[in-house]
Amino acid sequence: MSEIRLQVKNVSKSFGITKALQDVSFDIAKGEIHALIGENGSGKSTLTNSLTGIYQKDSGQFILDGVEVNPRNQVEANNEGISIIVQELGTLDGLTVAENIFLGHENKFVKCGIKNTGAMNRKATELLKEYGFERIKASDMIEHYNFEDRKLVEIVKATYFNPKIVVIDETTTALSGEGREELYKQMKRIREAGNTVIFISHDLPEVLRLSDTITVLRDGVYIDTVKSSDVDEDGLKKLMVGREVSGEYYRADYGERVSDEVVMRVKNVTVPGLISNVSFDLHRGEILGFGGLSESGMHEIGKACFGASFDREGTVELQDGTQINDIPTAIAHSIAYTSKDRDNESLVMNQSIRDNICLPSLKTLANKLHLLRDGKLKKFAQQFAATMSTKMESVDQFASNLSGGNKQKVVLARWIGKDSDILLLDSPTRGIDVKVKQDIYQLMDKMRKEGKSIVMISEELMELIGMCDRIIIMKDGEINGEIMRDKDMDENTLIAKMV
Amino acid sequence: MANTDKQVTKDSALKKQTIINMLRSALPIIGLVVVFIVFNTLTKGNMWTSRKLILNQVYVVLISTVGVFFIMTMGGLDFSQGSIMGMASIVVCMLSKVNIVLAIVGGVLAGAAIGAVNGFFYVNRKIKSFIVTICTMFLFRGFIKYMASNSPVAASMKVYDYDTLGIKLGITLAVLAVSFLVFRFTKFGIHLKAIGAGEKATKFAGVRTDRVKFLIYVLAGAITGLAAFVNIVKNGSATANVGNQLETQILIALVLGGMPISGGAKVRFENIIVGSLLYIVLNNGLIMMGLTTQAMQLIQGVIFLIFVALFADRQSLSVIK
Secondary structure, X not given: OOOEEEEEEEEEEEEOOEEEEEEEXXXXXXOOEEEEEOOOOOOHHHHHHHHOOOOOOOEEEEEEOOEEEOOOOXXXXXXXXXXXXXXXXXXXXXXXXXXXXXXXXXXXXXXXXXXXXXXXXXXXXXXXXXXXXXXXXXXXXXHHOOHHHHHHHHHHHHHOOOOOEEXXXXXXHHOOHHHHHHHHHHHHHHHHOOOEEEEEOOOHHXXXXXXXXXXXXXXXXXXXXXXXXXXXXXXXXXXXXXXXXXXXXXXXOOOOOOOOOEEEEEEEEEEOOOEEEEEEEEEOOOEEEEEOOOOOOHHHHHHHHOOOOOOOEEEEEEOOOOEOOOHHHHHHOOEEEEOOOHHHHHOOOOOEHHHHHHHHHHHHHOOOOOOOOHHHHHHHHHHHHXXXXXXXXXXXXXXXXXXXXXXXXHHHHXXXXXXXXXXXXXXXXXXXXXXXXXXXXXXXXXXXXOOXXXXXXXXOHHHHHHHOOEEEEEEOOEEEEEEEOOOOOOHHHHHHHHO | OHHHHHHHHHHHHHHHHHHHHHHHHHHHHHHHHHHHHHHHHHOOOHHHHOHHHHHHHHHHHHHHHHHHHHHHHOOOOOOOHXXXXXXXXXXXXXXXXXXXXXXXXXXXXXHHHHHHHHHHHHHHOOOOHHHHHHHHHHHHHHHHHHHHOOOOEEOOHHHHHHOOHHHHHHHHHHHHHHHHHHHHHOHXXXXXXXXXXXXXXXXXXXXXXXXXXXXXXXXXHHHHHHHHHHHHHXXXXXXXXXXXXXXXXXXXXXXXXXXXXXXXXXXXXXXXXHHHHHHHHHHHHHHHOOOOHHHHHHHHHHHHHHHHHHHOOHHHOOOOO
16 A cells, blocks of 8 residues: 555534535545545535635544645645646636636745736746647637636646645546546646546546546445445446445336427527527427537527527427517416526525425416415425425425425426426436435426426436437537437447537 | 434524524514613603604604515615605695695605616616615705705695594505505515515516516605605695605614515515614604714614614625615
8 A cells, every 4th residue: 555645534514504524534645546436415526625725624634644734725725735626617717828827826926016927928838838738828818718728727727836636526527538638648647746636527437447546425424445446337336326226217218209299399599609590399298308518508408498598599489389588478388497506596595495386386376366375375385395205394494494406306396386398407406316316307207208398408418318318419509419319329429429 | 323413403503593583583572662661761751642743753754664675675775765755745745736636646656756767777777776776866866955945845735634643544554554465465575575585596487577676666666655745744845855864764664673684585574563663762762862963873873783783684695786
């Protein structure tokens, strides 16, 4: 066993009443790529964010090379020799490439309070050249570059000072094949220099191929650390989920014919800057999937069909000829939408579960004088919260106190209560544990059989493959291919069209 | 084991939350009783004897508070209430010479019109409500000064006929009753609270939020326009200072009544009544104690600050819209 670089000792962290990390302890060695895996919400990011000073842990210790470290922000973490490449964009608009690389470390270039921009740019150019990214110019504004190049800048930013630990948090999903290879190369380079990479990824084959050691977390609790050479994918899955994943997780049927009846016709829909010229038909009883990179514009599809997009062109037409151009019309014609941004767009957080469920159905709940009775609202909310088996104290509780999975259940309960026929579900299982995921998949299957139509937008390819009758792949705001449900379809077919 | 621990902390956290919430909702009523008793003792029962006089001041504040209550429920603010009151009062005075019914209608319409100006800039031009209403406050105050500086605008002598307890109390109770019904038992009330608690999500649940927001400002203006009639009935004329600082009085009244300044699901209709009474009792008590205006403002400021701190809903703390 090689020398220990980082000891994680009894680390705990809570957000309000949710315990994101509970008493987690394990060791990470020098010169290894150490993968951290687990379901959504298992605490991977919370752990690395605490290590890099983005969050403050509640208790426990991080011991780096025998010395306790307690960074209060990312700059302090950098000074301790810890850096991070985050999942989302980690570079700031309005600054140059060089300024982004040296963010928080400008002091090196400051003399008598004046920043030496020339020296900073020279140093950045030198670094970019060293990494082989010559096409990126140090003095350019960062927003001139696309997502991928900005990720490369982030790699430079996080690694140029030869840190002892580099955290890479689910970065690969955002990168194309070429970008991934570049990242893999850098990860190996760090390992060869005797430093450590903490690698978070959902892509198990990738994890097995790249990492030396794998630590599994589940619901904020440490489960196990294993050598990559000793496990396979199924073994990892079992550790992550805590039981055998049964075959009934997704839909089981194949080869069922979808009705020819079109319930929604989307024609030449364009939302400036997000999607352009998208057309498709949604059939009765169909689950239509949308996949792509998260920047591909697919998340706008749901909003556009719901009449919620700003400045949309083109038409969204229902079977009876109704044009959908605003949200109230969409809802009145039995369309439901669950947003990816659940906390801001789907749920009124500081409002009771009761009101959240009743909100779109108030018109039908009112009596002839347009008056509403508390008892009736409560009964309605209770009925549909129970249909979704929502875990809660009572319907008077605020939605903000619920866990991610239960929040999503409340959102779905609202639309089941409204008895919507067309459901636009954007990332319906994002950040939700396996059990609730399964519930949602089963619900979708049931609705499909009842003749309801579902548009499912998701970044998780496996659930698209498992659930959809048809998958449309988006790239750069346009449709880049359509794949029919097939038993033998694998992720690579989809990825090939995504990037 | 870990799970039961989690459960226990969750339970105790919720329990603590409920106790705090109960205390918070009881505080304004306790405050009202305490303040009333304290001032009665200090003034040796003087306050009770002059209760009619005190009550006479409640109507105008109470009525206009209703509109602002709606606005604050959906997370907005309105600083132009004093100027609305002033403009509407002038309109009422002028029209009262023609016909009393016309005067009432005119006052309401004048208030609604200014409310519509507020609503237009707030909703269509997307300017924060406190900026818009501070602008209209100055704008219409300027108008009022222009119209009433040389000499107050006098109402017809006929208005004094309406200066009866029945009319003033009747209008106040009617406004309160209708608003209560609308707020508590129609979808409008739920929409308002939902906008205050999370506008974007409310919009995505199919509520025409922009329309609601606009209408609320018009409604608040109209209600204050009605209050202007009561004001003129009481005073008989509109001076250049008519309605001055009404917005502050309303704001203090609502906050004293336990209204969370960010609006949302935690607002209660009782906030209006308890708050207005508490404000008037406090104000009159301080006057009867013989305090100077400066000392009164100082004490009011301190009390205001304490109540805001107590009732600020930190969970949903966001910028006032």
